Amino acid sequence: MIHALCLLIAFQLLGEASVRLTGWPMPGALVGMLWLLAWLAWRRRVPEALATTASTLLQHMMLLFIPTVTGVMVHFGRVADEWKPFLIACVVGAAVTMAVTALTLHWLLARGRRAGPAA
Template identity: 55%
Template sequence: MLHALATLFAFQLLGEFLVRATGLPLPGALIGTLLLLLGLLFYRRLPRQLEDTASVLLQNMMLLFIPIIAGVMLEFDHLRREWLPFVLACVAGAVITFIATALTFRFFLQRQRAKENEHASETGQEAA
């Protein structure tokens, strides 16, 4: 688990370094995550340690949001003055996420059905 955490932090640090070195207008954590994705695509598999660590982090994700929520509460006066853009950004972000998730799910569901139909036609069975 320690090795996997070190890997995650190393990619985040690399992303932060690249953002500061190039002046990209993106969060370093996002660049680090994209670099991790590229590394995993190149490696062609997800190491078991990394999968286990990510699973534990996802199960306890609510704990990771506590500092963010505390930070938002520190900026409450600012949010009170500019609540409309904040609410619109939250709603738009939720809608975009919902649509992207639905389209991705539909794509993979159709892909799975096509594979099942292809397999059924190869074996001479009828698709359900």
Template identity: 50%
Template sequence: MLYAITALFALQLLGEAVVHFTHLPLPGALVGTLLLLAALVVHGRTPPALERVGSVLLQNMMLLFIPVIAGVMLEFDNLARQWQPFVLACILGAALTFVATLLSFRWMLRWQAKKVRS
């Protein structure tokens, strides 16, 4: 389990370093996540330790949002004055996430069906 947590932190740190040195217009955490995806694709399966850590993180995901919610509450006066762009960004972000999830799910179903047929 410690191996998996260390791997996640190392990949996030590597993603931050890549963004810092290449000046990519992306968050370092996103680059780290893409590196994790690439490593999992190359490896071909999810290591059991990483699966357990991921499961625990997903079960406690709401705890990870507390700092973000506190930050939004600190900016409540600004949000009260400029609520339209905030609401629009929330709706568009949710819609894009839904579409990306839908397309990923459909791709995974097709990939799984091809794998079963082979």
């Protein structure tokens, strides 16, 4: 598990460094996830330790959102002043997430039907 956590932190660091060096207007953590995705696609498999660690982190994801929610509450006055863009970003973000998830599921199901039943 330690090895997998170090790997995740290393990719986040790589993403942060990429953003700093290029000046991209994106979160470093997101760029790090894209680097991780590229690395996993190149390997064509997910290491067992990484799969186990990621599964554990996903099971406790709500705990990981506590600092974010706390940060929003600290700046509640700003959110109250700028509630329209905040609401639009939340609604559009949720809609895009649902659409991408639905399209991905549709694509995977169609791909599974073409491949036929697994023996």
